[in-house]
Amino acid sequence: MATVYADAQPTDEPAVEAASGSVAGKVAAPPAETESAKKEAKPAFFAGQGAKLMKGLLAPMMGILIFLGLWAVLAPQVDTSLGALPGPVEVAGQGVALYEEWGAANEVESQFYADQDARNAAYIEAGTPGRVTDFAYNGPPTFVDQIITSLQTVALGFILATLVAVPIGLVCGLSPVVNAAINPLVQIMKPVSPLAWLPIVTMVISAVVSSADPLLPKAFIISALVVMLCSLWPTLINTAVGTSSIDKDLLNVGRVLKLGWFAKLTKLVLPASLPYIFTGMRLSLGVGWMVLIAAEMLAQNPGLGKFVWDEFQNGSSQSLARIMFAVVVIGFIGFGLDRIMMALQSLASKNRTV
Known part of the structure; x- marks a missing residue:
């Protein structure tokens, strides 16, 4: 809830100047800081810094190390149909192997295009330009390619959800009738679960997108729309709550100033409800990332979910x-997306005008 506060006017106070003569002699100088006080202040300062370091760095590191130690000890004792549960060393080794596969695939792709350019140059030199080809490399996607695809899909779904949820939430917050x-x-x-939305969205997109070469792949559109349908609700609800919580005095100021609808929205409503909107967007992004993995896994759409299922x-x-x-990797990406939204929220809050 935002409130307009009048700028406090500082009171004029006479400047105090150093007096001379007898007045200066009557003013006693402040006692100098003793050496013992300095020695006591230093340990207190270092103790405070040590507590902050312990809480901000050492404690999380200790928690991670304890978790990795328990994982390494308990994993070999769990037998599955594929053998013992891999420990952190084996998992990290496969991460390195996946990265090496990505590098090898990039080399193969570069060699493919180099061979094609050399072949086309030979055709042109031989006077047969009609044999020039321009094929695209269609190798299997690597793990890094799947990550990029998932990030692009969740970005599109999140943007669509924000564009739908924020305007509806603002209208609901300003109008009790619309809200009801x-x-x-x-x-x-x-x-509603994303698993329920997925077949509906798939059938609708398959019927609407009938072009043989659409601008975006059908699988990409389907996953993005499922993310949108499942992630827009936190943003919509928080936007409506934030808009309805605006101080009525602030809206009365807008009426007194005879602000138009657009000026009232951009100068009063949006800045005041911005913290609520960003909180809803953070929640929506987290929900969208979880929904995306499930949708990709079930629909076999390209992305991290498909990689896990394959x-x-x-x-x-x-x-x-x-x-x-x-x-x-999915967990780290989700954490990183949340940190990005927190940084954007802090930046927007610093630039608020209300």
């Missing part, structure tokens, strides 16, 4: 370690 009309629909749609179906001795490495 939309609230039942929100409460019904919000708990490794599960592969059933090799390395599959379990690769799946666990993918889980770790």
